[in-house]
Amino acid sequence: MKQNFTVRHGALDGVEAFLSVAQHRSFRRAAAELGVTPSAISQAIRALEARVGAALFIRTTRSVGLTEAGERFLARARPAFEELIAASGAARELGQRPAGLLRLTVPRSVVPILLEPVVASFCRAFPEIEVELAASEELVDLAAGGFDAGIRMGQFITPDMVAVRLTKPLPLIIVGSPVYLAHRGRPERPDDLREHACLRLRRSNGALASWSLNDNGRSIEIAVSGPFIAYDFPTMLGAAVEGVGLAQVPAPLAAGAMASGKLVHVLEQFAPMTPGVFLYYPGHRQIMPKLRAFIDHVKGRSGAIS
Incomplete structure (x- = not known):
């Protein structure tokens, strides 16, 4: 007992x-x-x-x-x-020098567009710090999970956290594969999306995310429908590349596929802006040197992640 x-x-x-x-x-x-x-x-x-x-x-x-x-x-x-x-x-x-285990919770989509360019250089600059990335779409409790900090899109960070900007504001863009667009046509207006296969994202709270658009400064929300639901942006983007339907994702995530011709940007003038990506941590907690070193490092390399 x-x-x-x-x-x-x-x-x-x-x-x-x-x-x-x-x-x-x-x-x-x-x-x-x-x-x-x-x-x-x-x-x-x-x-x-x-x-x-x-x-x-x-x-x-x-x-x-x-x-x-x-x-x-x-x-x-x-x-x-x-x-x-x-x-x-x-x-x-x-508490006096940058050392130890730095644990970060991040969404899967952040890893390639934000962390890969800076983690390798950070590890070289601070060999006494071990970086552990827990890729998850869940908005975890930092203290309960034993994390030093988290990285998320700004709109999902609660006001009681200290947020450090990692990127400029990012557009949410709608993309589709050339094969899909050749078969279903290219949407010209937001209302056209109701006739398209739109890939959807399920939030960590179980709700299906609607698509946000900007119509001449007016924010609109569209409840789209389609044959595929994902729990993260990279999975949804992969389905779009395969021609399953249209996807709305942060622009940096789709940049590579658009550059290679695997995806095409549509409804460009209706893309809304998001606050961008931030590192966040509890405001009442003293910043350990390992976290301060990471914050300063990513700020110094902002060109690599913006």
């Missing part, structure tokens, strides 16, 4: 004083080492003995020795205290 263990408040008080006295066999030398008075050392030891429930030292006017209880306490307390000191040092080191 699982047991619950707790450390009582003040349970570690006096342990450092005990270890110093045990090492020097002297309250006076222990006090000098710790920079306190011998009286303070005596009080700390008496309080520790009271909590432990046993005398830890044998005191005479000429010497200080350990009781059997003190010997047992020393055998367990010394390595444990040394581990605590080492743990504090390791944590302090991570």
Whole structure:
């Protein structure tokens, strides 16, 4: 059966004083080492003995020795205290220089258009930092998931997060393969989309995303229909390349396929702008050097990811 263990408040008080006295066999030398008075050392030891429930030292006017209880306490307390000191040092080191594991949650679509150009150079610039990317469309809880930061489209980031811009605002464009357009025709107006096979995206909350367009400054939403539903932009884009239907995706994601002639941009004048892509993290959390280094690095290479 699982047991619950707790450390009582003040349970570690006096342990450092005990270890110093045990090492020097002297309250006076222990006090000098710790920079306190011998009286303070005596009080700390008496309080520790009271909590432990046993005398830890044998005191005479000429010497200080350990009781059997003190010997047992020393055998367990010394390595444990040394581990605590080492743990504090390791944590302090991570708080003072860029090192350790940097965990980021990102959508799949962000990996090729944002991170591949900068992660390799970041790893070379900071060899003591390990970068872990968790590609997921879920808007995960950063703290619960153990992530240092996340990367998302700006419209999906909650107001309580600190957001750092990674790209300029991006257009959402509609694309289709030449084969599909030759068969179904090219849409000329937003209403034409109702007669087309439109590939749809299911959000992490289960809802199907409508398509957003901009008609002379007026934002419109169209509930499209089609034969294929995806959970991320790269999958939807792949279906569009295969001629399954039209897809609405962030422009940088489709740039390669358009350049190679696999996809064609349609309804260009109706493409809406999105806020762009941002790195985000909790505002109340102190920025660790590893995250600060990553933020500064991607800012310095903004030309590679915009």
